Amino acid sequence: MKEIQQFFTRHLIAAPISFGSWLYFVLGAGMNIVAASGLLIAIYLGGTFTFKQIQLSSNLKKIGMSRSEYKHIRGQISEAKAKIRQLNGLYGQVRSVQAFRQLHEMNSLSKRILGIVRSNPKKFYHVEKFFYAHLDSAVELTSKYALLVNQPLKDKDLRIALQNTRETLGDVNEQLEQDLRSVLASDIEKLQMEIDFVDVTMNKNKPLLEMKGDIHNDPK
Structure with a gap:
C-alpha cells in the first residue's frame, strides 16, 4: 500500500513540473515543440527517478537498513x-x-x-x-x-x-x-x-x- 502511495506521489509531483517546464520552453524561450517535448519527457523521467531515490533513502533510514x-x-x-x-x-x-x-x-x-x-x-x-x-x-x-x-x-x-x-x-x-x-x-x-x-x-x-x-x- 505504501509503495502505491509513493508511486502516485512522485508522479503527481513530477507531472506539473515537467508540463510547466514544457510551457516555458515553448512559450517563454520559443523552443521548437518537438525539442521541448523531448525535454519534457527527460525531465519527467529524471524527476520520477530522483523522487523515487529520495523516497527509498527516507524509507531505509526509518527502518535502519542499507541499500x-x-x-x-x-x-x-x-x-x-x-x-x-x-x-x-x-x-x-x-x-x-x-x-x-x-x-x-x-x-x-x-x-x-x-x-x-x-x-x-x-x-x-x-x-x-x-x-x-x-x-x-x-x-x-x-x-x-x-x-x-x-x-x-x-x-x-x-x-x-x-x-x-x-x-x-x-x-x-x-x-x-x-x-x-x-x-x-x-x-x-x-x-x-x-x-x-x-x-x-x-x-x-x-x-x-x-x-x-x-x-x-x-x-x-
Missing part, C-alpha cells in the same frame, strides 16, 4: 515470487486430495510470509531459512511428487515413494507454519506489551474512578 541489504532482500523476494508461481502451476498435476490440500496450505503460508517481508524488509532476517531452503524444498518435493504420481507404472516401490513424499511434504508444511510464527513473533510480543500497558494504566485509574463514583453516590 545493499535492501537490494539483496528485494532479490530474494523476487526469487521467492517465482518459486511460488511454480507451486501454483502444480495444482493440476497432483492427484490425491491430501497432496492438493498440502499444496494449497504451502502456497497460502508462503504468500503470507512473503507479504509480511515485503511490507517490512527487516522481517527477512527472522525467516532466512524460508528463502534459502524451506521454499525450495516445497517446490522440489511437490514437483517430484507430481512427476511420480503421473507415471503409468503403479508398482509397490512407486507407491512407497509417493507415500514417503507426501509425509515429507507434511513436514515441510509444518516448517512453513513455524516460519510464519517466527515472522509474526515480534509483532505478537509488541501487541502483548501494548495490551499489558493498557491493563496497567486502566488498573491504576480504576480506584480513582471508583472513588469518584462513591463520592457522587454518598447521600448528602
